[in-house]
Amino acid sequence: MADLRFADLLEPGDLVVVAQGTGEPTGLLSTLIAQRHELPADIEVFVGLSHSGVLLDPGVRDLRLTSFGAMGVLGRLAATGDLAVIPCHFADVPRLLRIRARGRLVLLVHVTPPDAGGHHSLGTAVDYTYELLDSADVVVAEVNDQLPVTGAPTVHASRIDAQLVTSRPVQVVEDVEATATQRRIAEHVATLVPDGATIQLGVGAVASVVGSALRARRGLRVHSTLVGNWLLGLAEAGALSAESDAVMISEAAGSPKLYEYILSAGVRIRPVGEVTRPDVIGTVERLVAMNSALEVDLSGQVNAEALESGYVAGIGGQPDFMRAAQRSPGGRSIVMLPATAMRGTQSRIVRHLQRDAVTTSRAAVDFVVTEFGVADLRGRDLQQRIAALCEIAAPDHREALRDA
Numbered sequence: 248m249a250d251l252r253f254a255d256l257l258e259p260g261d262l263v264v265v266a267q268g269t270g271e272p273t274g275l276l277s278t279l280i281a282q283r284h285e286l287p288a289d290i291e292v293f294v295g296l297s298h299s300g301v302l303l304d305p306g307v308r309d310l311r312l313t314s315f316g317a318m319g320v321l322g323r324l325a326a327t328g329d330l331a332v333i334p335c336h337f338a339d340v341p342r343l344l345r346i347r348a349r350g351r352l353v354l355l356v357h358v359t360p361p362d363a364g365g366h367h368s369l370g371t372a373v374d375y376t377y378e379l380l381d382s383a384d385v386v387v388a389e390v391n392d393q394l395p396v397t398g399a400p401t402v403h404a405s406r407i408d409a410q411l412v413t414s415r416p417v418q419v420v421e422d423v424e425a426t427a428t429q430r431r432i433a434e435h436v437a438t439l440v441p442d443g444a445t446i447q448l449g450v451g452a453v454a455s456v457v458g459s460a461l462r463a464r465r466g467l468r469v470h471s472t473l474v475g476n477w478l479l480g481l482a483e484a485g486a487l488s489a490e491s492d493a494v495m496i497s498e499a500a501g502s503p504k505l506y507e508y509i510l511s512a513g514v515r516i517r518p519v520g521e522v523t524r525p526d527v528i529g530t531v532e533r534l535v536a537m538n539s540a541l542e543v544d545l546s547g548q549v550n551a552e553a554l555e556s557g558y559v560a561g562i563g564g565q566p567d568f569m570r571a572a573q574r575s576p577g578g579r580s581i582v583m584l585p586a587t588a589m590r591g592t593q594s595r596i597v598r599h600l601q602r603d604a605v606t607t608s609r610a611a612v613d614f615v616v617t618e619f620g621v622a623d624l625r626g627r628d629l630q631q632r633i634a635a636l637c638e639i640a641a642p643d644h645r646e647a648l649r650d651a
Contacts (some may be wrong), residue, residue, distance in 0.1 A: 251411045253279055256385060259287040260350025264379060267295025268473070268498045269420070270372030272357040272389035274413040279355070280306040293344060295374065297321065298418045298500060313347075315340050316552070316561020325558045334552070337472065337564045338523040340375040351384035358402055359394045366401035370394040371417055371506060372498035373518050380406060389413055395506060399516040420500040422476055425456040428585050431618035433460040436583055439614055439621065440535050442466050443488075445575075447536045447568045450475035450500055453583055457537060462486050469494040470531055472522050472564050476501035479508050497522050523567045534575035536568035540584040540606070542597050545633045545648065547609035547624050549582050550600040562606050569611040579613045586617040586641040594644035596636050598651040615639065 257263065265276055279292070283306055291311045294302065296318050303320060308329045315335050317325035324330035335343050344352070354376045358367035367388065369377060377400055380386065388402070388410045394417060425433075429452050437460035440446065445468040446461070448454045458477020461467065462484035469478060469487070474496050481487050487494065495515045499505055509516070521527060528534065541560065542550040552560050569580040584595050596617070615622040615636060622635040637648050 251275075251278055251387075251409060252285075253282050254285040256387060256409055257286055257290055257353060258351060259289050261287070261290045261353050262293060262344065262348040262350065263290055263353045263355060264293045264344060264376055265295070265355045266357055266372070266376045267374050268298060268372045269418050269500050270357045270369060270374055270376075270498065271295075271297055271299060271301070271418065272355050272411075273299045273301050273418070274391075274411050274415070275355045275387060275389045276301045277304070278411065280304050280310070283309045294321070298420045314561075316563065317558040318560055322559045326556065332558050332561070334562060336562055336567060338520050338567060341378040341520070344375070344379065345382055352379060352382060353385040353387065354379055354383045355387050355389070356402065357389050357391060357394065359396050360390055360392050361404050362396070365404040367404065367407070368394070368396040368401050369399040369516075370397055371399070371500075371509065371516065373399050373516055374497065375519065377518050378520050385409075387411070391415060393417065395510050397510055397516055398513055400518065416503070417506055418500075419502060420450065420475065422455045422501075423452040425452045428618045429453050429456050432583050432585065432616055433457040435616045435618075435621050436537060436581060437461055439579060439581055439616075440464060441533070444468070444533045444535045445470050445531050447471040447534065447538075447572070448477065449473045449538070449563075451539065453539050454537075457583070467493075469496065470522065470528065470534065472497040472519055474499055474501075476505050479505045482508055482512065495522060519564075523564050525567075525571065528568065528571035529574055531571070531575055531578075533577040534568075534572045535579055535581065536572035537581045537583060538565045538569065538607075540582045540595075542595050542600050543582060543584065543612075543615050543636065544597050544600050545636055545651075546629055547612045547615065547632050547636070548600060548605050549607040549612060550602075550604045551606040553602040553604040555601050566607045566611060569607050573611060573613065580611060581614045581616060582607070582612055583616045586619055586639065587644070591641065591643065594640055594648065596640040596644070596648060598648065
């Protein structure tokens with residue numbers, strides 16, 4: 248369709264679900280925003296993690312936006328009341344969207360041109376939209392001839408109702424320069440990851456520097472919904488297992504060199520539901536789940552979602568991976584965070600979590616790591632946990648925490 252008009256495709260009450268990350272169909276999303284005044288007023292648009300600047304367009308405020316979190320630019324929209332957040336596990340998004348849809352379910356996806364059999368590859372990312380294909384009423388595809396054909400699942404041309412043809416590079420996600428504090432955290436975390444472990448680690452400054460700290464390991468495997476340039480670093484350092492099935496992910500987000508590696512190494516890119524499915528991750532041996540947090544209370548409860556100012560992140564797959572790591576033979580669950588915020592004036596080890604946001608229960612946490620060390624919570628009672636967590640809080644805040 249040369250001139251794609253969403254007014255011809257959408258009906259009142261439609262729930263429009265946009266693919267996320269490096270699978271975000273930015274051409275389609277930009278077109279939707281540009282045509283917003285022609286659309287039915289009561290449609291809802293569900294968006295996810297965005298690496299592009301499309302959602303910075305002021306026009307998005309004329310749309311009814313929803314997401315499963317407030318990561319990155321979504322945090323700005325949530326803060327101004329222009330984004331509603333559904334607290335849910337990442338793997339549960341498809342089920343909840345089927346329930347939420349008042350009218351039809353419309354998917355916006357990002358695919359490669361079709362092969363001889365009419366199959367479009369999903370390229371570098373497979374998210375909730377793939378698992379909604381069977382129940383969607385309308386599928387609109389951005390067909391990008393620069394999106395690489397990978398081992399990701401495919402969408403047959405017969406399933407696509409309308410398309411927009413584009414030619415643009417895969418979204419590049421630059422590494423954020425790590426701070427000295429984050430580097431110290433990474434040094435502590437690395438001591439908890441043995442050779443031969445299977446690691447789960449996302450993206451961002453902490454994930455990047457932790458990945459760098461693991462380059463001296465050998466025989467590592469990766470089982471993670473999201474990976475960044477740290478995966479390429481591990482491969483170049485010889486840290487990864489040579490087995491063909493050593494890496495299983497749902498999305499790669501990084502440099503062109505990372506995407507080249509994903510393609511050349513035949514990395515398995517699988518649906519989120521498959522990567523996080525209990526019967527899959529429950530059988531992974533020596534699974535080390537490493538996740539960031541905003542706060543940890545003195546019993547070990549984790550808040551990775553909200554601050555006093557509002558919702559700024561999301562649940563994602565943290566609880567699923569943390570519990571799976573504990574069930575894994577030789578596995579362990581790790582929470583990573585700086586000891587303070589607001590230039591040292593506010594402790595991130597706290598008596599009570601802000602906004603009562605418990606992302607991960609205290610029973611699912613083995614280790615908490617700050618720049619001041621490691622708190623091993625395994626087998627410790629509540630009083631022992633308090634003592635251990637106070638020891639890794641910033642020195643200026645320890646006395647107040649103990650008194651509390």
